[in-house]
Amino acid sequence: MTKRIQQLVNLKKVIREMESDLGLTSLTSIEQSVLLAVSDMQCKNGIAKTKAILIHELTANISRPSIFRAIKKLEKHGKLIRVDQAKGEYLLNVST
């Protein structure tokens, strides 16, 4: 049973690697929620601040570390642009 589970895990890892190499990685539900929250705030206020992202209705049930990890990952993949380093303000990257 352990061997079969290990084989399944290995197969999943191969498929994940393929997704990543082909640029087909999908956002997790947390990343999607953060992106939608930023989009919502950008529409209403022109910009999305970190404090506001943390208390937005779409992200209120997500832990702070998870939200910060999601923001970091979205920035890394170019989906979010940090406008102000000190104030923690973000915008959606419309070119992607």
Next chain:
Amino acid sequence: MYSLLRRHIDNFLIVSIAFIVASSLTLGFVIPLQSLLIKYAVPEIALLFLPHGIRIICFHYLGWRAIFYMLPASYLFWALSTTSGADLDMLSPIVSMVACYVGFLGATLIFKKNTIGNTLSTWKYFLLAGVCSSFANGLALSWLQFSGTQISALLGYVVGDTLGLFTCLIILMYLFRFIRLSEELAKVSD
């Protein structure tokens, strides 16, 4: 002893189901579609042969035993293909399976184990092993079916097998995503 037997039966069932599903898609969708779209398409050669993906994945994880696990399903595919009008030799399933495995073994000799997953992504190794395997399969089947190496037949087998393998990996990718999404939805509803 019982657990060993149980493991073989489980492997046989999982592999057979996967092979039958892939074969059904190929026989029921790909071959009729290619006959419609390509005037000179030969029904014996599918231009998107999904079972090849199952073959390569099984050879990688299960070794030579995968030949025996897949053979019954392979003969089922042969029987259904023949009923649909394809003229396939009775030995083609076993020749194909053995030739594929020999080709796969050739790939394992070319690509050293320590490079797979390091300098060479495992999925790219699957594709390259699939091409080697398909080449051997194409040579063997074109000799069996057409009594000689027909370049067009060989090319058909290689293209069909490689595209089938790649499509199989893409289908697996979406299958795993669907499972992840279902798990996330289940967590949210709890």
